[in-house]
Amino acid sequence: MIGLNYRKKDILPGSFYSRETAVVARELLGKVLVHKSGEGLTSGIIVETEAYIQGDPSCHAYRGMTPRNRAMFGPPGRVYIYFTYGMHHCFNVVTANPGVGEAVLVRALEPLEGIDIMRKRRGRERLREICSGPARLVQAMGLGPTMYGHDLTAEPLVIIKGTAISEEEVAVTTRVGISTGKDLPLRFYLKENVYISRK
DNA sequence: GGAACGATTGAT
DNA sequence: TCAATCGTTCCT
Secondary structure (H helix, E strand, C coil): CCCCCCCHHHECCHHHCCCCHHHHHHHCCCCEEEEEECCEEEEEEEEEEEEECCCCCCCCCCCCCCCCCHHHHCCCCEEEEEEECCCEEEEEEECCCCCCCCEEEEEEEEEEECHHHHHHHHCCCCHHHCCECHHHHHHHCCCCHHHCCCECCCCCEEEECCCCCCHHHEEEECCCCCCCCCCCCCEEEECCCCCCCCC
């Protein structure tokens, strides 16, 4: 029960996020996202991420700061969450230095704790359908617009140390669901993990 | 003011 | 393969 009684020292420090965004995306694999909500604690292992960087036309910050993407230009280690398709929210971790609009999209978690809570929030029984997709994990973890700008080194939502991941376990591919910048190798996932959003 | 478009999901 | 559904962004 890794997220239930984590120590302060287990929380990833702000310095973790102030590195090259693709490196942060890769290094987030195996880490654990933990949310303490009124309904109870839920957590999941990060198994799939994507980096969105400067100069990349698919990055929300590509055309400069707007009301929506303002958090991407703020301090690293904060939450950038956005609404899309008229019904879904997606969760990102802000990276790089203030003034640089970059972030990592968390696309899938392996459900770890509070699984019954997540099942209830999702209205789905099958474990594979709980956190396997960016909007699915937001719903399962009970996240929302109120988390916009939240500091991930502070409760109720943190990312803590998990399992070390070797290079052999990591697949690097192009990103999912974008129309521009589609050739960039900025998607990272655990090869053998069954909870990723897509093969 | 208006229109086009999503870093998706779930059903067909 | 396709509809759902609406805030954000950009154009007029």
